[in-house]
Amino acid sequence: MSFLGVFTRLFLSVDCTTGKKMSSILPFTPPVVKRLLGWKKSASGSGGAGGGEQNGQEEKWCEKAVKSLVKKLKKTGRLDELEKAITTQNCNTKCVTIPSTCSEIWGLSTPNTVDQWDTTGLYSFSEQTRSLDGRLQVSHRKGLPHVIYCRLWRWPDLHSHHELKAIENCEYAFNLKKDEVCVNPYHYQRVETPVLPPVLVPRHTEILTELPPLDDYTHSIPENTNFPAGIEPQSNYIPETPPPGYISEDGETSDQQLNQSMDTGSPAELSPTTLSPVNHSLDLQPVTYSEPAFWCSIAYYELNQRVGETFHASQPSLTVDGFTDPSNSERFCLGLLSNVNRNATVEMTRRHIGRGVRLYYIGGEVFAECLSDSAIFVQSPNCNQRYGWHPATVCKIPPGCNLKIFNNQEFAALLAQSVNQGFEAVYQLTRMCTIRMSFVKGWGAEYRRQTVTSTPCWIELHLNGPLQWLDKVLTQMGSPSVRCSSMS
Structure with a gap:
């Protein structure tokens, strides 16, 4: 027998005895999976440096x-119905x-840090394994x-x-x-941004001689109470809530309630009905x-210093x-920011x-969704008005929870x-367009820090759309006859 014949017989015998092992080692994609993947929508603009490797990882994850x-x-x-819908x-x-x-x-159990995410493959736990927040984990996501x-x-x-x-x-x-959730992609629609009706603005003949002072709650001392126990919204608007135990897609589950703080001072409520109408x-x-x-626009502060x-x-x-x-455009990293006046508490x-x-x-x-392992604290006058709270209320968002803030x-x-x-x-509404948010440390009567400028790390959000709308309305209403200055 020739050398080639011996080699062929040896190869065939090895292939027969290890066929099952080889088939289990080699990756196999069922035809139905290939068909469904053929209908996958591709994101535009995914090229660039490193795009090939990133796209390859994305394809594997999909x-x-x-x-x-398909396995479920x-x-x-219901597999045929999914394929029919797509x-x-x-x-x-x-x-x-x-x-x-x-x-x-x-996937594997949720890691504690970003560095511990597992990317080795896809694993299936037993039927008794429960997902408290209803989320799926595929590979590391x-x-x-x-x-x-x-x-x-x-x-x-989609985000x-x-x-x-x-x-x-x-x-x-x-x-x-x-107990079951529909994943038919054609049973859902994208939420469209509602078109806001124009505001009819009167042009006044009598104008204030100077801009009125804004109510400033920066130095007020809020008290703390639990939300939502014992508190009901004071309007017919009931916000849509996620299911029990649901937290953000990336956050951890938490059964803690949102805490909110009430201001002990007595500044005027942010309600237009408290102001006398102008009839001229x-x-x-x-x-x-x-x-x-x-x-x-987001500004970052450490104590009372802008950084x-x-x-x-x-x-x-x-x-x-x-x-x-x-x-980048989707991420504001605070870790890179330096401050020569930074103390140990801030660090x-x-x-x-x-x-x-x-x-x-x-x-x-x-x-706002808290992805941190520590709570965040939010002061949003718009959110506070929705729930009938004082405008200076500070709301505690525990890890993983989310809150509509505007x-x-x-x-x-x-x-x-x-x-x-x-x-x-109208000018008083400027306050509503500013949202303050502190990390880790809160402020209020139950905290050692009683003002936001006493918290180690906090940010201030300015909502540009509403602010620019206010500016146009105020311009239409007329500017003060005497310009504000250090001498006015």
Whole structure:
């Protein structure tokens, strides 16, 4: 027998005895997974330096996400319905559901630090493993299942569940908080930013001689109480809440309640009805709202000192964290900022900022989600008015929780009401467009620090859209006849 024949027989014998082992080692992608991946929406602008490697990792993650879903749907017989919905792009298809609060978690247990994320592969835990917040973990990423698959098959630029709303005939929509959640991507729609009606502004003949002083609660001393126990919103507006135990896509679950602080002082409530109306207006002019290029500006402070440059936010989702990576359009890293006057308390606090806070601007609403292992503390007059709190209220957001801190429609209604009360009422609304937020350390009567300027690390957000709208309204109403100066 020739050498070639011996080699061939030897190879065949080895292949026969190890066939099963080799098939288990070599990666295999089922045809149905390949078909579903063929309908994946690609994000634009993903090239550039390092783009190839990043795209390769993204492709692997998408494949794992689809494989995990296919495995679940094969058990329930809903796989054909998913493929029908995706290939026909039809919203009249049936719900495609997976368990929500008791779903399997795909991946390893949640790590404590960013450096501990596991990227080795996809693992399946037993049916008894519970996901308290209803999230799936695929490889090193976690997310709400309907968000993951809507991002995969419809909107690659999707950031959060706040951007989605279910269609009317979806029986297992995420917001219904049932034991199963629908992941049919065509049972959800993107939330559209509502068009704010123009404000009709009177041109006044009698003008204030100087700008009125703004109510300033910076140096007030808030008291603390629990939210929402015993507190009900003083209006018909009831904010939409996430399901019990739900926290942000990246945050950890927490059963703590939000804490809020009440101011003990007695400054005038931020209500236009407390101001006397002005009846000597002339004609009415419509002033419209327009979205600016940068929806907010963020300034960072340590105690009472401003540190670093102002961050201008152009993306609808951004994080403010304590890491030292270079900042970009979706990330403001505080770890790189230096301060020669920084003391030991500030240094220690900065180490605990961690993943910080994520801010969303979606559909005319601003949300804050605490991604840090320590709480954040927010002072938002717009949020406070929604719940009937004092304007100076400070709300504690525990790790992983989220809070709506501004609503354009609520602000528009208040502005329309205030223009009938005169220049002073409109000018007072400037305060509503500023939001203060401290990391790790809070302030109030139950804290050693009683003012925000006493907290080691805090940021101040200026909402540019509402501020520019106010400026246009005030300009239409007329400037003071005597310009303000150091001598006025």
